[in-house]
Amino acid sequence: GQQVMQIPQYQHVQEGEDFTTYCNSSTTLSNIQWYKQRPGGHPVFLIQLVKSGEVKKQKRLTFQFGEAKKNSSLHITATQTTDVGTYFCAGRNFGNEKLTFGTGTRLTIIP
Amino acid sequence: GAVVSQHPSWVICKSGTSVKIECRSLDFQATTMFWYRQFPKQSLMLMATSNEGSKATYEQGVEKDKFLINHASLTLSTLTVTSAHPEDSSFYICSARDLRGTSGNTIYFGEGSWLTVV
Numbered sequence: 001g002q003q004v005m006q007i008p009q010y011q012h013v014q015e016g017e018d019f020t021t022y023c024n025s026s027t028t029l030s031n032i033q034w035y036k037q038r039p040g041g042h043p044v045f046l047i048q049l050v051k052s053g054e055v056k057k058q059k060r061l062t063f064q065f066g067e068a069k070k071n072s073s074l075h076i077t078a079t080q081t082t083d084v085g086t087y088f089c090a091g092r093n094f095g096n097e098k099l100t101f102g103t104g105t106r107l108t109i110i111p
Numbered sequence: 112g113a114v115v116s117q118h119p120s121w122v123i124c125k126s127g128t129s130v131k132i133e134c135r136s137l138d139f140q141a142t143t144m145f146w147y148r149q150f151p152k153q154s155l156m157l158m159a160t161s162n163e164g165s166k167a168t169y170e171q172g173v174e175k176d177k178f179l180i181n182h183a184s185l186t187l188s189t190l191t192v193t194s195a196h197p198e199d200s201s202f203y204i205c206s207a208r209d210l211r212g213t214s215g216n217t218i219y220f221g222e223g224s225w226l227t228v229v
Contacts, residue, residue: 001171033218035220041222041223042204042220042221042222042223043155043204043220044220045217045218045219045220048217088154088155097143097160097208098145098157098160099145099157099218100157101147101154101155101156101157102154103154104153104154106152
């Protein structure tokens with residue numbers, strides 16, 4: 001079955017440093033979504049990428065969808081303590097409503 | 112914005128009893144809802160797709176007789192964990208897709224339900 005892997009599994013950064021998480025799918029995706037889950041909380045939708053090579057920005061967050069639509073990345077510039085949490089990518093296959101979640105990257109910030 | 116509500120947030124039950132978790136879309140209709148299970152520090156694993164007015168579609172390895180799903184209306188899906196055992200203790204999360212307007216592909220998650228079976 002489809003697998004969606006993320007690296008790294010954990011990332012500890014000093015406040016102000018940048019952070020990147022990478023997402024790789026075993027199959028070509030119709031679209032990919034990114035979610036943030038705070039400790040003890042539920043996943044919150046961040047963004048959806050649909051087009052090959054698409055790049056979207058949300059303030060300090062930059063999301064990218066690979067040309068082959070099998071990988072994606074999330075980059076946070078100048079991290080803040082509010083960025084703490086686990087970031088999940090979730091891929092959807094063509095003709096299927098189901099989302100397959102990535103393994104997640106847990107970000108912790110050192111003040 | 113769209114909100115998906117889950118109830119209860121926390122539940123403790125005795126081994127062998129059944130527990131029902133509700134998932135409601137508060138301001139939009141959802142013909143399809145999804146139920147996930149999340150173990151501590153792990154990813155979300157899709158358990159089943161709940162379809163309004165028809166049977167749920169279960170993922171491989173998920174016992175449909177143990178995890179009963181009912182989607183009786185366009186705003187409510189329920190997950191019943193039958194004859195719960197300690198290994199069923201987990202965080203259960205539902206989600207629903209908002210098909211309205213420009214947010215047609217946005218999925219909203221409920222707050223999740225922590226189940227502890229003792």
